[in-house]
Amino acid sequence: MRAFRTHFAVEENSELVRKRLSRRPHFSVHDAFTVLDATNTGYLTINDMQRLLNEHRVFVAPKDLNLLFSKFDRNKDGRISYAEFMEEMHPKSTSKA
Numbered sequence: 001m002r003a004f005r006t007h008f009a010v011e012e013n014s015e016l017v018r019k020r021l022s023r024r025p026h027f028s029v030h031d032a033f034t035v036l037d038a039t040n041t042g043y044l045t046i047n048d049m050q051r052l053l054n055e056h057r058v059f060v061a062p063k064d065l066n067l068l069f070s071k072f073d074r075n076k077d078g079r080i081s082y083a084e085f086m087e088e089m090h091p092k093s094t095s096k097a
Contacts, residue, residue: 018091029089033082044072044080 021027036048046069053060060068072080072088 015092018089021089022091029086030082032089033085036085042082044085045078 033044036044036052038048038051046065049069050065053065069080070076072084074084074087
């Protein structure tokens with residue numbers, strides 16, 4: 001039961017962040033993707049995520065980084081396309097938060 005509660009709490013918090021970002025007038029999912037894609041490959045790798053986190057002094061265990069990456073990498077091809085990134089960044093519900 002504890003694992004389910006933790007999972008749902010994380011998902012709820014993620015949705016709140018997505019909604020807050022969507023209400024920011026100057027936030028752009030495209031710009032965020034472009035910043036992450038420093039090598040201009042058109043997709044994101046786990047190294048891109050690691051670099052961004054390290055630049056912001058967020059240090060995570062490899063297991064946690066892999067979990068975060070797999071959340072975005074929907075088709076499990078080892079890279080995050082713009083479509084996958086956009087899908088994960090947009091709010092999932094239409095209710096107000």
